[in-house]
Amino acid sequence: MSTDQTFYGSDFGALSSFDPDIAGVLLSELDRIRGGLQLIASENMSSPEVLTALGSTLSNKYAEGYPGRRYYGGCSEVDKAEQIALERCTALFDAEHANVQPHSGASANQAVYGAFMKPGETILAMSLPHGGHLTHGSKVSFSGKWFNAVHYGVDKETENIDYDQVTALAREHRPKVICAGGSAIPRLIDFEFFRNLADEVGAIFWVDAAHFIGLVAGRAIPSPVPWADVVTFTTHKVLRGPRSGALVCTAEHAAALDKAVFPMMQGGPQMHTIAAKAVNFKECATPEYAAYATQVIANARQLATSLGEHGIRPTTGGTDTHLSLHDLQGVGVTGADAEVRADAAGIVLNKNAIPFDPQKPNVASGIRVGTPCVTTQGMGTSEMVTIADLIATAVIKGDADPGHAVSQQVRAEVSELVTRFPAYPRP
Template identity: 65%
Template sequence: MGTPDSTSTPFWGPDFAALCEADPEIAEVLLGELARQRGGLQLIAGENFTSSAVLAALGSTLANKYAEGYPGRRYYGGCAEVDRAEELAVRRARALFGAEHANVQPHSGTAANLAAYAAVLAPGDTILAMSLPHGGHLTHGSRVNFSGRWFHAVAYGVRESDERIDYDQVRDLARAHRPRLIVCGATAYPRLVDFAAFRRIADEVGAYLMVDAAHFIGLVAGDAVPSPIPFADIVTCTTHKVLRGPRGGLILCREELADRIDRAVFPFSQGGPHMHSVAAKAVALGEAAGAAYRVYARRVVANAQALAQGLQAEGMRAVSGGTDTHLALLDLRGIGVSGSDAERRCERAGITLNKNAIPFDPVKPMIASGIRVGTAAVTTQGMTETDMKEIALLIGRAAREDDESVLREVRAAVGDLVATHPAYPRR
């Protein structure tokens, strides 16, 4: 393939030309994915567009460096520069979230959760966490995951009447099972979590409280939702999603747990950190400290609420009645479409979202009765509540139709919309 010009590659620079020469097949994959992200609506709740600065750090020479250990205490020489990167990331995380301690080394949210469990639990200990079918996460005690195989997991859920967390059930289960760790946070729960209520329950039974804030930590950074930091012993999160950083994990905790958390990350569960990713985390954390990011975070929530309202007008019931965050969960049974069918049809129309189980779902997860949508990426593109109304109409039309001509019409409308609000604008 030929070397693309700057109109095709907005930020990769001359290094991309070298990739085109050395490995044109992979270069073609990169260009194809860039075209996919630019050409459609990206509504996966856990995805976003990083800045060019974050991508530059990810593609830097820091990828070459082994740096087992922590700044000033490495097992390898030559770590002066990566020490600076990690120290910046830690300082920025602590300042942004008001945390006493931060560990920026986890490779992912799952790795962060593994380390958090290792810091305060022994195999066989009891954890109390949200049920996966009700919106929780694999690492919150699913039997197919280490969290459900190594620990005794007890699950709480939502009330069938309003699909909100049943705090009375949480308290009753905590009293009955006396967990060593209570986990709150979810991947498909659109409402705010009452951290104070969880703190009271944890204190009553002598449990640690961990908040998995992977999905909403970016909203916390932007002061768009309440912070779990004053209530939790440990907060785990990812640096992608709303936070707009690289794919990776982050742990925030009280000072008295700092040493245990650090040892649980290294050497217990990880070796050398990915220093290019650590540097990219520092970039994203610095960006999130700015006033423009706070405006962005609030727009994410407003857009999610507008999108949920628009989808309800299309006959899709918003689980729990709406959303307080960046994501919404929609029940499609009212329009007679499964989540898996809606996902496939929307993808053919240039709309990327995911099928998702709803609470008390009568069908299997791979079919699902619902879809999950998120507004982090489209808000990064500059879209507004007015655009969300149009997106809702497009989703409604695509989800109902299995006619290729109709889906082509929707795709054309999607193309017009994203052309007005381009991802990674050409320069």
């Protein structure tokens, strides 16, 4: 266990004395992050400043409502924090309106349904097996249980969004909402196409930008904000903020979405998290963050290319974003096996279905890898070549047993790499 307790502040000693069990988990998690390669595309490493706001006294305050319109007294200070977050969010994304109260990306998505749809009405969105998200109409989600979901997918040859299919389905079903975005889409999305199609069929155009909004904040990819009626997102992926959600929208839909967040879908907001979002938005407005976002993409492209050279084929032929999706069928390994073999070697990634996957989702034929964390640690494209070598060795030649010779060899090389590029460097 790490003896570096300074990361958690001067009060950590008191926590350690009162509750050594939880204090031990905090330190062990810090050691875990520092000791391996974190390649989960939906994760990042928030700054100590963001984490400081999360651990603040703002956690104590109940503040149902919005700044200046609360249902509780004593909200003068939290009103300031939320107003700062709102101003920074709208400025960062050049948006007309923002809501920073959603507790998560799923909560923000739920507000879209609440603002624009009635149970039984139709949404057109990307299918989960082709890269969509549970909240886009999956049968196991509220979105699929309460609404009629029609799904589009990708073209079998290009593995990119089948825009002809999107058009045909929209014209046939006349959905109330059309959604673009998902959790495993490596390529840029044609927002102008979706805007024009939504106008044609009289639909609301919603972009779920949870995965790539940080790249938008860093001006590294085109923004969906000028095209969409509403853009929802998480704040903890490339954006590198606290684990939470937010949305931006046009002024026309501001009132409906605010009412859908509160009081329709949520009660009291988490004011400590909103303060942490404000800190994060300030970080994202800096030249340093813009350089970071550009490097995330460069690293993702290199990692995708290098894995492909090992026979771990990138779907769509590569990536334009922070993640790549890889087909393992050519190396004879399932996604489930790849995940546990990589983990045994100190590499954290996730199994993932690929388009037209012959395997069940809990087995999968692919893996998804992302570069937000390793880029936060300062790694560049040359390190991505090394990481691809390590992944390929662990996945193709390794074993689920950490004691396996290959697993031990790769873990030693991983340890050497993360020592040179540490997560949360010690002071």
